Amino acid sequence: MLIQNIKQSKGIEVCLSPALFPFFDCTEKIVVIVDILRASSVICAALQHGVKFIYPVSTIQEAFELRKKGYLVAAERNGIIVDDADIGNSPLSYLDGKYKDKTIALTTTNGTKAIEVANINNNIIVIGSFLNFSVLLNWLENQNKDIVILCAGWKNHFNLEDTVFTGALVNELLKMNNNQYTTCCDSALASIELFKATNGNILHFLTKSSHFARLKKLNLINDINYCFSFDKTKVIPMLKNKQLVDILKFSEFENVLI
Amino acid sequence: MLIQNIKQSKGIEVCLSPALFPFFDCTEKIVVIVDILRASSVICAALQHGVKFIYPVSTIQEAFELRKKGYLVAAERNGIIVDDADIGNSPLSYLDGKYKDKTIALTTTNGTKAIEVANINNNIIVIGSFLNFSVLLNWLENQNKDIVILCAGWKNHFNLEDTVFTGALVNELLKMNNNQYTTCCDSALASIELFKATNGNILHFLTKSSHFARLKKLNLINDINYCFSFDKTKVIPMLKNKQLVDILKFSEFENVLI
Numbered sequence: 001m002l003i004q005n006i007k008q009s010k011g012i013e014v015c016l017s018p019a020l021f022p023f024f025d026c027t028e029k030i031v032v033i034v035d036i037l038r039a040s041s042v043i044c045a046a047l048q049h050g051v052k053f054i055y056p057v058s059t060i061q062e063a064f065e066l067r068k069k070g071y072l073v074a075a076e077r078n079g080i081i082v083d084d085a086d087i088g089n090s091p092l093s094y095l096d097g098k099y100k101d102k103t104i105a106l107t108t109t110n111g112t113k114a115i116e117v118a119n120i121n122n123n124i125i126v127i128g129s130f131l132n133f134s135v136l137l138n139w140l141e142n143q144n145k146d147i148v149i150l151c152a153g154w155k156n157h158f159n160l161e162d163t164v165f166t167g168a169l170v171n172e173l174l175k176m177n178n179n180q181y182t183t184c185c186d187s188a189l190a191s192i193e194l195f196k197a198t199n200g201n202i203l204h205f206l207t208k209s210s211h212f213a214r215l216k217k218l219n220l221i222n223d224i225n226y227c228f229s230f231d232k233t234k235v236i237p238m239l240k241n242k243q244l245v246d247i248l249k250f251s252e253f254e255n256v257l258i
Numbered sequence: 259m260l261i262q263n264i265k266q267s268k269g270i271e272v273c274l275s276p277a278l279f280p281f282f283d284c285t286e287k288i289v290v291i292v293d294i295l296r297a298s299s300v301i302c303a304a305l306q307h308g309v310k311f312i313y314p315v316s317t318i319q320e321a322f323e324l325r326k327k328g329y330l331v332a333a334e335r336n337g338i339i340v341d342d343a344d345i346g347n348s349p350l351s352y353l354d355g356k357y358k359d360k361t362i363a364l365t366t367t368n369g370t371k372a373i374e375v376a377n378i379n380n381n382i383i384v385i386g387s388f389l390n391f392s393v394l395l396n397w398l399e400n401q402n403k404d405i406v407i408l409c410a411g412w413k414n415h416f417n418l419e420d421t422v423f424t425g426a427l428v429n430e431l432l433k434m435n436n437n438q439y440t441t442c443c444d445s446a447l448a449s450i451e452l453f454k455a456t457n458g459n460i461l462h463f464l465t466k467s468s469h470f471a472r473l474k475k476l477n478l479i480n481d482i483n484y485c486f487s488f489d490k491t492k493v494i495p496m497l498k499n500k501q502l503v504d505i506l507k508f509s510e511f512e513n514v515l516i
Contacts, residue, residue, distance in 0.1 A: 016416055019278055023414045156281045158274055160444040186418040186468050193455040194448055210444050 009179050011146045014166055014187035018110075018117040019156040030145050031118045032128040032136070032169070035152035036161040037211050038089050039111020040129035041227040042074070045091035047246040048131075048233035050100030054244040056112040057105060066105035074106045079218050082107075090223050091131070114152035119239060127237035127244065130165060130227065135234045135248075137172050141180065147173070149188075160194070160209035164202055167195025203228050267437050269404045272424055272445035276368075276375040277414040288403050289376045290386040290394070290427070293410035294419040295469050296347050297369020298387035299485040300332070303349035305504040306389075306491035308358030312502040314370040315363060324363035332364045337476050340365075348481050349389070372410035377497060385495035385502065388423060388485065393492045393506075395430050399438065405431070407446075418452070418467035422460055425453025461486050 015021050034040055043054055055071060057063050060082055063073045074087035081088030087099070089108050106112055118125050128136050128149070140147060149169065151162035171192050173181045183189065198205035203225070206212050215224055226232070238247040273279050292298055301312055313329060315321050318340055321331045332345035339346030345357070347366050364370055376383050386394050386407070398405060407427065409420035429450050431439045441447065456463035461483070464470050473482055484490070496505040 016274060017278055019281065020275055020414060020416075023277065154444075156278060157443075158278075158445045158448065160448060163448065184468050184471070185415075186412075187416045189466055190416065190418060190421065190448070190452055194451055197451045197455060208447055210442050213442070 009182040010144060011185075012170055012173055012181050012183040012188050013146075013148045013185040014163075014170065014191050015148055015150045016158045016163065016187050017153045017156050018114045018150065021114075021117050021150055024148050026118070026123050026148050027121060028145065030124045030126060030140065030143060030147050032126055032140075032147060032149045033111065033114050033118060033152065034128045034149060034162045034165055035108070035111030035114060036129055036165050036227055037215055038076075038091060038223060038227055039106070039108040039114075039152065040127050041091045041131055042089055042094070042106070042108075043111075043127045043237045043244055044129050044131040044233045044235055045226075046074075046094045046099065046104060047235045047237055047244070049094040049097050050102075051094065052101055052103050052245075054237070055103070055105045055242065056115045056239075056244060057107050058113050058116045060107055063105040063107040071103050071105040072099065074104050076108045078109055079214055079220070090220070091226055092223060110152040110154055114150055115239065118150055119242075125239040126247070128165065128169060130168075130230050131233045132231070132235055132237075133169070134231045136236060137169065139236050139247075140173065141176060144180065147181070149191075154211055159211055161206050161211060163191045164195050164198055164206065167191035167193070168202075171195055267440040268402060269443075270428055270431055270439050270441040270446050271404075271406045271443040272421075272428065272449050273406060273408045274416045274421065274445050275409065275411045275414050276372045279372075279375050279408055282406050284376070284381050284406050285379060286403065288382045288384060288398065288401060288405050290384055290398075290405060290407045291369065291372050291376060291410065292386045292407060292420045292423055293366070293369030293372060294387060294423050294485055295473060296334075296349060296481060296485055297364070297366040297372075297410065298385050299349045299389050300347055300352070300364070300366075301369075301385045301495045301502055302387050302389040302491045302493055303484075304332075304352045304357065304362060305493040305495055305502070307352040307355050308360075309352065310359055310361050310503075312495070313361070313363045313500065314373045314497075314502060315365050316371050316374045318365055321363040321365040329361050329363040330357065332362050334366045336367055337472055337478070348478070349484055350481060368410040368412055372408055373497065376408055377500075383497040384505070386423065386427060388426075388488050389491045390489070390493055390495075391426070392489045394494060395427065397494050397505075398431065399434060402438065405439070407449075412469055417469055419464050419469060421449045422453050422456055422464065425449035425451070426460075429453055 076089030333340035334347030
């Protein structure tokens with residue numbers, strides 16, 4: 001009976017930097033991309049507030065080329081909006097529904113690069129943030145597949161906020177009924193410990209982190225507060241034909257994807 | 259006064275995998291290589307117990323080539339001694355002084371690869387383990403240089419035991435007088451949290467870790483216990499002319515190095 005349970009369990013692995021992703025075998029696994037400050041949060045907020053789909057690209061040039069095809073350009077580097085872009089990298093930009101039914105080309109310092117790194121071998125790629133925490137958890141539970149969580153970090157360096165979010169997610173996944181998930185991945189175990197070290201006050205814990213300081217210096221404290229809010233959205237952003245759509249509403253967009 | 263203090267402070271960064279090392283600028287910094295289970299511990303134990311110097315190499319072939327020059331071959335892959343090697347990767351092999359005055363070519367799954375990765379631009383490379391914890395701490399304090407701690411991990415993956423050791427070391431460095439050291443590196447902050455999560459019982463905490471399980475399965479529990487013992491040695495292994503020597507005794511070996 002025990003053996004049967006172990007066989008049925010799905011694995012969880014955590015990749016702490018896009019530069020480490022090549023050392024993971026992601027065949028037939030779900031890859032959850034995490035860039036809490038702020039790409040993951042932007043993507044969830046945008047899709048929740050009516051953006052039709054988001055085309056993530058690595059370079060600023062690619063984003064501006066998509067403008068010719070009717071996309072708005074959301075572009076950020078080092079926390080700051082890129083010159084001549086339509087939108088920066090603040091999830092708050094989307095809350096008033098201003099970009100409803102628009103299509104957006106998104107390029108950011110870390111998040112969109114992580115998506116590019118993970119987008120190999122037809123992996124299933126979804127986006128995770130505090131903003132879609134519960135809906136993501138429920139969705140993952142229903143897929144019953146092995147999971148790799150990829151933390152976008154900062155320019156290939158480890159960061160605290162992505163790992164703390166990951167710890168919160170892994171902690172809940174491991175609590176699920178019937179030992180649906182298990183892990184023997186040290187990064188996953190470490191992420192749980194880091195989440196527990198927050199003692200229920202994630203924001204306070206993360207005041208020490210490097211990117212928190214960077215964004216605070218840029219007067220982005222409202223962005224930070226929003227990005228650390230649980231369950232403000234009910235979307236599962238998934239990469240489909242190179243673009244991110246809310247998979248929970250995918251059928252209605254399916255025929256308009258390029 | 260505050261500004262003066264900040265300027266005087268030396269930085270601490272933590273690199274969680276050899277694959278992330280290229281993203282660190284180590285110019286004029288001290289690189290501390292950490293592979294608790296077991297290369298770091300082996301190197302400390304060997305030099306403490308009379309081994310003259312250790313030539314770390316990445317490949318098994320290189321190690322056997324050095325045999326022709328009179329070196330004993332200490333070689334391990336995946337926790338197991340390599341066929342035809344003289345010694346495996348157990349620090350206990352050295353405790354009875356059997357290898358006193360010998361020279362050893364060492365190749366291991368992770369530790370010697372980490373040394374190779376770090377050995378660029380004439381970095382100052384030293385070896386850290388629980389076995390030389392206090393002597394290393396005192397030595398670092400006297401150098402007054404920026405520090406990068408490189409965790410060897412497991413085949414480029416993050417591991418818990420190297421990070422917990424790192425957290426113990428960083429925690430002590432940050433406590434030093436006059437804010438001699440400071441850090442704004444998220445990996446350093448995370449390592450401290452992981453060390454604190456051990457609640458004073460590192461071995462118990464690490465029973466969950468992947469490599470602990472791997473070595474336990476190989477009946478290496480005595481090795482594990484030794485590797486987690488503080489201050490069993492008083493050596494600072496440093497890479498000099500491609501070989502590791504105890505820098506505290508370096509002058510007497512200087513003229514025999516190749």
